[in-house]
Amino acid sequence: MSVGIIMGSTSDWPTMEHAARVLKDFGVPYHAEVVSAHRTPERLVEYAKGAKENGLKCIIAGAGGAAHLPGMVAAMTELPVLGVPVESKVLKGVDSLLSIVQMPAGIPTATFAIGKAGSTNAGLFAVAMLAVNDAELAEKLANFRKAQTAKVSEAVLPELD
Numbered sequence: 001m002s003v004g005i006i007m008g009s010t011s012d013w014p015t016m017e018h019a020a021r022v023l024k025d026f027g028v029p030y031h032a033e034v035v036s037a038h039r040t041p042e043r044l045v046e047y048a049k050g051a052k053e054n055g056l057k058c059i060i061a062g063a064g065g066a067a068h069l070p071g072m073v074a075a076m077t078e079l080p081v082l083g084v085p086v087e088s089k090v091l092k093g094v095d096s097l098l099s100i101v102q103m104p105a106g107i108p109t110a111t112f113a114i115g116k117a118g119s120t121n122a123g124l125f126a127v128a129m130l131a132v133n134d135a136e137l138a139e140k141l142a143n144f145r146k147a148q149t150a151k152v153s154e155a156v157l158p159e160l161d
């Protein structure tokens, strides 16, 4: 049981490391690497076609700008692909978001929020999918949610002067 994390460039790591952090914290094995539909198209084909037999259960794919990576991976595997739009400099990630979200019917690609929140949630979503068939992981996820709720409930706002 392991999760693949891929990204179009090393420059995406500050965003994609949040997905990796979630998986690490939940004890889910993952393998992160750079694969680009544009810059390493042959590597992409090899990665996507071999993903299932290499033991991956799902793939978290992050990319920025003309973010074709998640959709192209989804085109070549039946594994669930979770797309993370990385915030781009010029268009603030709206380009990445729209590139990932508007897939043609037949090749579903889950799309998360732009940036850190999306990457974190993609990690949590992968955990939730794996937890369906893993009672120990399901318990960890339930405990995480309880702790999060408690933290928010106990939050104290500052008094005004």
Ligand SMILES: Nc1c(C(=O)O)ncn1[C@@H]1O[C@H](COP(=O)(O)O)[C@@H](O)[C@H]1O
Pocket (backbone or CB within 6 Å): 007, 008, 009, 010, 011, 012, 035, 036, 037, 038, 039, 062, 063, 064, 065, 066, 067, 068, 069, 070, 086
């Ligand atoms: N969107 C893609 C793909 C792809 O979709 O295959 N490959 C690289 N890129 C994106 O280009 C941006 C700039 O990359 P550089 O920082 O390397 O110039 C990154 O956000 C990357 O995800």
